[in-house]
Amino acid sequence: MNIAVVGVGYVGLVTGVSLAEIGHHVTCIDNNKEKVHTLQSGIAPFFEPGLDELMKKNVANGRLAFADDLSSGCSNAEIVYIAVGTPQKNDGTVDLTDIEKVAIDLAHIILQDMIVVTKSTVPVGTNEYIKQLIDTNIVSSASIEVVANPEFLREGSAIHDTFHGDRIVIGSNNEWAATVIESVNKPFDIPIVKTDLRNAEMIKYASNAFLATKISFINEIANLCEKIGANVDDVAYGMGLDQRIGNAFLQAGIGYGGSCFPKDTRALVQLSGNMKHEFQLLKSVITINHNQQKLLIRKAIDRFQTLADKRIALLGLAFKPNTDDMREAASIPIVNELLKEGVDVVVYDPATMETAKKIFLNNVQYADSIETAITGADIVFILTEWDEFKRLDIHIFNQLMKDPVVFDGRNCFDLDQIKKAHIEYHSIGRPTVYRKT
């Protein structure tokens, strides 16, 4: 099939590359000319394990190309995927400006019958609206059908998730269009859920909201574990063995961030409100997450009374490991709060330093290694569970800090290992380990 993908962010690029990998001819289109230029020179605009290789391979074999112009990019396309951003507006509603623009621009250039597939996460009813927008603006006699095909990839494991996902959701109110998109996806060999447009849109929001709920639930259990002297890692393990619960997404920590959970949970609350349905559970999930992001600061203030003039090294700024994405990362409110407390902040992350410089400007110091970051620090905060941190020889804290106090927001270390290291160690939902004198 000849396919165009409009919007080359995370989702657009992974979609384009994977459709090319299973044999389709794909043109990825973005209106950001600089981005397209970078892509045409063989460089992915973000860090994602395995993506570069697949991209280069499919460009070389002629199945993948990039364009900055919708009209030329779609000239041969039988199917157009929309993968532009759907950010949140100040009032909490989803900003559909980019989707609307793509729909209207498509209506002006479509000359042959076409299937428009929405990959972007959009509120229930949006695909019907996209069809209506195209139908009312179309200049030719061509007809279009819409399909909702929400994306479930995770950043940092996007390639793996695409080829080994649990399901592909295909929503359409037109049986022919659904069947075509089913055949497009067949080579992935992943179970396909065929449903209508509204169900497909709702599956995406409900899935993200449920995963966010699991995280806030285990974080509340963790906070309780600390008070009653239990260990959340053991509790989560014991819970997760029950197949009805499952062990995924029970990692306690400083809450969820990223470009999806925060935005999509707020959007679902907003959508419910519009329907006069108060989604109390999800509102609590969001509040718990908000509080959890600041937990290390509260712990540090409890321990030291004031953090003014302390030097704090932050290890990890990305919202999760294996990505250079800092969208809605816990590190951002943490740095802002620490600066207000008068802290001397030094940061290190294996992948996000360039992004961090644009966010924190010269308000923090930037270290080029773990060692440089922690040398002379009074306190260390661990905010992202990069392998580089988990594999650290923990004696390094002793060697490079005077009185090492570590607040680990991602439970990177085993407590028995920590007990041998002569450091003071606070983590999430586990007993504090005090330094032996």
Ligand SMILES: NC(=O)c1ccc[n+]([C@@H]2O[C@H](COP(=O)([O-])OP(=O)(O)OC[C@H]3O[C@@H](n4cnc5c(N)ncnc54)[C@H](O)[C@@H]3O)[C@@H](O)[C@H]2O)c1
């Ligand atoms: N990032 C993820 O992990 C993820 C996973 C699943 C679903 N989603 C959803 O997928 C959608 C895209 O997310 P993302 O993170 O890839 O977005 P992004 O913001 O990183 O990328 C969007 C791209 O669309 C381009 N664009 C905007 N308007 C355009 C237009 N008119 N023509 C051509 N290109 C245009 C932008 O230049 C940008 O490159 C969102 O709805 C998001 O919620 C994201």
Ligand SMILES: O=c1ccn([C@@H]2O[C@H](COP(=O)(O)OP(=O)(O)O[C@H]3O[C@H](CO)[C@@H](O)[C@H](O)[C@H]3O)[C@@H](O)[C@H]2O)c(=O)[nH]1
């Ligand atoms: O047990 C866990 C699992 C995750 N997280 C945090 O949750 C956030 C999101 O993690 P993850 O879901 O792995 O990353 P995303 O790339 O944001 O992926 C989510 O959001 C995407 C966008 O909608 C969906 O496609 C994916 O299915 C969904 O997992 C991160 O801050 C993690 O640190 C935890 O705190 N504990």
